[in-house]
Amino acid sequence: MSWSAAQALPAPELDVERWFNTGAPLSLADLRGRVVLLHAFQMLCPACVQRATPQAQQVHERFGRAGVTVVGLHTVFEHHAAMQPVSLAAYIHENRLRFAIGVDRPDGQGGIPMTMRAYAMEGTPTAILIDRQGRERLRRFGHLDDLDLGAALGRLLAEG
Amino acid sequence: MSWSAAQALPAPELDVERWFNTGAPLSLADLRGRVVLLHAFQMLCPACVQRATPQAQQVHERFGRAGVTVVGLHTVFEHHAAMQPVSLAAYIHENRLRFAIGVDRPDGQGGIPMTMRAYAMEGTPTAILIDRQGRERLRRFGHLDDLDLGAALGRLLAEG
Amino acid sequence: MSWSAAQALPAPELDVERWFNTGAPLSLADLRGRVVLLHAFQMLCPACVQRATPQAQQVHERFGRAGVTVVGLHTVFEHHAAMQPVSLAAYIHENRLRFAIGVDRPDGQGGIPMTMRAYAMEGTPTAILIDRQGRERLRRFGHLDDLDLGAALGRLLAEG
Amino acid sequence: MSWSAAQALPAPELDVERWFNTGAPLSLADLRGRVVLLHAFQMLCPACVQRATPQAQQVHERFGRAGVTVVGLHTVFEHHAAMQPVSLAAYIHENRLRFAIGVDRPDGQGGIPMTMRAYAMEGTPTAILIDRQGRERLRRFGHLDDLDLGAALGRLLAEG
Secondary structure, three states, X not given: OOOOHHHOOEOOOOOEEEEEOOOOOOOOHHHOOOEEEEEEEOOOOHHHHHXXXXXXXXXXXXXXXXXXXXXXXXXXXXXXXXXXXXHHHHHHXXXXXXXXXXXXXXOOOOOOOHHHHHHOXXXXXXXXXXXXXXXXXXXXXXXXXXXXXXXXXXXXXXXX | OOOOHHHXXXXXXXXXXXXXXXXXXXXXXXXXXXXXXEEEEOOOOHHHHHHHHHHHHHHHHHHXXXXXXXXXXXXXXXXXXXXXXXXHHHHHHHOOOOOEEEEEOOOOOOOOOHHHHHHOOOOOOEEEEEOOOOEEEEEEEOOOOHHHHHHHHHXXXXXX | OOOOHHHOOEOOOOOEEEEEOOOOOOOOHHHOOOEEEEEEEOOOXXXXXXXXXXXXXXXXXXXXXOOEEEEEEEOOOOOHHHHOHHHHHHHHHHOOOOOEEEEEOOOOOOOOOHHHXXXXXXXXXXXXXXXXXXXXXEEEEOOOOHHHHHHHHHHHHHOO | XXXXXXXXXXXXXXXXXXXXXOOOOOOOHHHOOOEEEEEEEOOOOHHHHHHHHHHHHHHHXXXXXXXXXXXXXXXXXXXXXXXXXXXHHHHHHHOOOOOEEEEEOOOOOOXXXXXXXXXXXXXXXXXXXXXXXXXXXXXXXOOOOHHHHHHHHHHHHHOO
C-alpha cells in the first residue's frame, strides 16, 4: 500500500448503463471530497457473493457518515445472458444491498465492459479506493481483509 | 424427528422440466434403495447460497458412496425472470455444484412450481430426506444443522 | 468408518482421578445401553478449545435425550503444571461446559496419563465413539466434522 | 470514536510484574512515536481466546512495520489461582502468540490488578489505542470489529 499521493493519477470516470439504489446517476467528479470504495463485482461470482459484497455493504452502513461512499459496479465479463439487469435487481433485493450499484456499460460484443476496461481490472471482485481528490490510491483483486480495508479507509479519511 | 417409519407415506414423484449434472432424468422411483436428500433451493435465495447448497454439495461428495443421492430442485416461486435456466446454468458452473439439479416445472402462471406444490413446501431452502423405500422421513424449512443432518442420514443408512 | 461390529473390542475402562459436572463417578460399564462420545482434550490445546470441545457440548445438549452420553476426559500429557484441576475448574466454568468431565489419572511421572495410555491415543483432541455394548466403534485424532460425527451417532443410535 | 486529540490525556503507565515475548520490559514512555494497541485479556476469558487475542496477534503481524506495537496485558481479576504465570506461559506457547505480554501486577488481595485499576477498565477483553504522543484515543470493552479497529489504526498512523 503506497501512500505517496503525489504520483497518484485521477481515477477514470464511471461509464454506467443503469443505476440501482440511487435517485440520480453518480459520477466520481460529483464525489470529490468523499472517500470512495469502488466495489466491482458480478452477481454470480462466488467470492463476491460470500465476502466482498457483504463487506461493501458493511462499509456503506458504518462509514457513510464518516465520509465514505460505496459505489458498486456490476462488471459482467462472462455469462452475460445469466446476469442481465433483471437478475441483478432480484439479487440486490434478496441480499438487501443498499449502496448505489451501477451496471458497467457493455462493450456490445459480449466482452469486458467499458469501466472495467478503462481501469484495466483483472477480474472480480476488485476493490478500488479513491481519495477525496478523485485519485486511485489502493486496488485489490480478490479478497481485501477487513483490517487492511479499515486501515486504508482510516488513512484516507484522515487526509481531510 | 420421528422415526416411526410405519406411517410414512411415499414421497411425491419429481416433476422436472430440465436437468443439469445428470445424463438421464432422475426419478424417485429409480432411486429406491438409496437414501435421498432432496434439496429445494433458489439460486438467488441468500440462505440457500450461503449454507444449504454448499451443505448439499458436501453431502454429495462425502456420502455418495455410502448410499446417499443428493437431488437439487430449483423451485422458483418468485423473481421468475431473474432465475431462468440460463442463469441457473451459470450459477451451477461458478459454484462447482456436481450433484444432479432439476428445474421444478413452472405452473405456467408465474406461481409455485409443480413439485414444490405437490410437497406443499413452505419456501427455500427446504431439505427433505427420503428413505430407501421412497418415503419422506424428515423435512426442514430453513437451516438444517450439520450434526442433525448427519444423524438423520446415519439413521436412514443404518436401516439397510 | 467400519461398522463391522463383530470384531470390535470392549473399550478400556476409564481411570479418572476426579470428576466435574457429575454427582457420581462415571464408568463405561454403567453406560452400557448408551452411545458414548468420549472427548479427550486439554484445556490449553487450541484445536480443542476452538472446535472439538464446543462440538462435544453441542452433542451433549442435542443428543442426550436421544441416547448419547458425552464424557470429557482431560488428558494432560504436556504443560502439566499449567493445567491442574484448579485451572480446569475455571475453564469449565467460563466456557459453560455441562457434560461430565474426568481428569485422566496422572502417571505420577509427568508423562501420558493412564486412560490416554490404555487407549493408545495419539494426542488431543481425540473423539472416540463407543456403542451400546461398550465397544469402540470410531476414533478420530484431530477434527471430526459435524456431518461425519452426526452420521456416526445416527448409525450407532439406530443399532437399538 | 472521537478524534479530538486536543483533550486526550496521557495513558497511565503500565505496571507489570513479569513480561513474556520481550527481552526488556516495555513502557509506554519508551513507545512514544509508535501507535500502541493495548490488549487487556485473561487466558480463560472465552471472548478473548476466540476473537480478541487472535485479532491482537493479527495486528502484531501485519501492522508492526507500519508503526503499531501490540502490548498484551494479562489482567487477572477472577480465578486467580487458575491463571498463574505458569499457565499463561503454556497458553502463549500453545497459541503461538508473538507480541509482548505483561502480567498486570496483582493488588495482593486477590482483586483487580494495578494497571487495570489505573485505567478503570470494565472487564476483558478491552482494547485501548494509544497515539504516538502517548494519549489514549479509543477504548472498547468487548469485541472491536476488524473494520473499526483497522480504521482507527489507519487514522492514528496517518497522524504522523
